[in-house]
């Protein structure tokens with residue numbers, strides 16, 4: 001007979017305890033190993049906050065200054081710790097303020113559980129005070145969501161939520177809990193979720209696909225790997241490195257794959273995509289085999305699909321079946337977690353080096369160095385460049401820091417030039433491109449990896465979108481280093497206006513406040529650098545100061561980020577100027 | 578690629594939010610639904626959506642993977658018209674006067690294989706089950722006499738091939754997350 005059980009739990013005798021739904025929420029979080037959450041209180045979630053007060057010693061709640069900040073902090077936490085980030089808010093405006101962070105987490109596959117309060121169930125649908133259909137609103141941007149109206153459902157829903165958020169291709173989950181369900185008493189017991197009948201978190205790997213992929217790899221003369229965040233999410237860094245080293249394959253990264261392979265690795269050939277490196281973009285259209293590892297062929301990576309790697313056979317290592325053949329048709333799709341599939345394919349791969357092919361990358365890198373990189377890192381003109389700030393940071397941190405970047409020119413510069421020695425070091429908003437991400441995400445990143453230096457690199461525009469989180473930093477003594485690259489412009493948009501809208505700088509010039517005074521207002525030590533001679537010393541001071549630090553670097557107003565693939569152009573049409 | 582009619586069958590767990598999620602997949606891609614029917618299925622506690630769309634095969638293939646990605650979806654299939662047995666049902670509410678005064682209308686009813694569901698002094702209701710064109714043909718014939726109400730259901734369909742949902746359900750092994 002068919003069974004109806006949706007959630008499969010271990011058959012054990014469970015001890016029960018009588019408690020309210022609100023207390024159950026806390027107990028579920030503790031049972032899932034959560035010790036830190038971000039959020040903002042309000043009427044519809046007050047019972048849970050009241051319980052938090054009781055559990056203060058086991059569960060730390062960080063009060064952000066805006067609910068968007070709570071989601072981005074939870075994301076930053078998830079990205080550096082590898083754990084599920086948790087954010088909580090009240091109903092209505094609290095819940096809608098979470099949406100940007102949820103959408104960001106969805107497109108960047110970040111495991112996150114969001115908890116929202118909801119009006120009492122008898123008021124649902126009545127346009128009650130602070131009622132909003134957050135389940136409906138968040139449906140297209142969550143991996144799963146659910147509304148709880150009965151306290152007794154809380155344990156099973158939470159267990160499912162955490163399982164879904166972190167399994168397979170991770171993503172954000174939202175649980176909406178009515179106020180009456182928070183007050184209601186029931187007999188609590190908790191069993192972690194081990195599986196859901198209709199959900200296959202990781203698709204099975206066909207042995208034949210591994211053989212076919214190995215044959216293609218062994219036969220290739222000019223193979224190129226493009227790796228994405230799947231390597232980091234699957235914790236497959238070792239397996240990945242072993243594969244590229246054995247087969248001698250140049251490996252290029254997407255913005256979210258960054259840091260999975262150390263910057264200095266001889267087979268690391270740089271970033272692909274719109275502001276990626278010259279060599280991997282150009283040679284994408286020359287390789288005979290393109291091996292995509294845990295990446296999804298985002299349009300910022302591929303440019304015009306009609307001219308993308310048409311000459312190449314394609315192997316796609318992927319955990320999400322919906323990504324296979326979505327944008328680029330693959331000849332072989334190897335399904336599964338790359339940690340397992342890469343380990344399994346390794347013995348089938350012949351040892352190889354592709355010296356002549358690698359040399360092609362090096363030759364193009366030299367061209368890019370002469371035309372772009374040298375001027376960016378060692379500028380001779382008077383104005384400070386964003387690149388030299390990154391160079392200064394690299395020299396000081398030796399590539400060991402976590403770099404959190406916002407969105408815009410500084411982000412592309414940070415991703416292009418930051419040096420990384422360890423994985424999980426690059427935290428940025430890739431798929432959604434959310435300005436305002438970096439400051440709160442840096443808070444979460446630091447709390448997720450307290451032993452590491454965390455440096456946020458932010459534009460003057462994005463900084464002002466979530467600048468209030470300086471309050472969170474100050475209140476919690478969070479030792480993040482904040483670097484604002486101030487060009488008094490919404491730089492990336494201005495760059496497009498210059499290149500594609502005949503320099504009509506519509507609404508991109510910004511008159512900024514005195515950032516130093518603002519930082520000091522939040523009791524954060526601060527310094528402004530306007531001259532090259534001051535830069536090195538200022539970065540040193542920032543890194544050696546205990547606690548948070550704010551550094552504003554006034555950079556050249558109208559610098560552009562190159563290389564660049566204009567929208568709709570082919571990757572091999574990458575422009576150097 | 579040519580657009581074609583596809584019947585999509587989605588077997589799911591019962592969850593109120595799922596309808597929203599599935600329709601959002603189409604909405605996001607600006608694909609109009611020709612019809613959408615939800616019902617129970619042959620398996621206890623497994624529900625079934627039957628959706629008809631006119632898209633290219635590439636589109637329908639991608640939609641299926643997006644649908645299957647939803648947590649509560651067990652399996653989704655797509656079929657061309659000739660791979661399914663499908664029907665729609667329509668109800669016509671017509672003034673009873675016509676039934677007695679218009680001789681022609683009785684012939685129309687007879688020829689169309691429609692059933693009279695109910696007759697009252699004011700109106701009678703005609704039920705017609707068949708392919709879309711058959712329902713439309715009847716509509717065209719009756720419309721000139723005046724229709725008090727007309728409603729047509731979405732397509733329901735069964736496939737010629739077996740769907741093996743019970744077997745598929747067995748393959749959903751439970752995995753431990755580390």
Ligand SMILES: Cc1ncc(C[n+]2csc(CCOP(=O)(O)OP(=O)(O)O)c2C)c(N)n1
Pocket residue numbers: 406407408409410411433434435436458459460461462463485487489490491492493
């Ligand atoms: C929330 C949000 N609004 C608008 C945009 C569009 N946008 C992309 S980059 C950019 C400019 C960013 O300017 P700034 O933060 O000063 O950084 P810069 O490019 O100058 O380094 C804008 C407005 C966005 N990505 N996110």
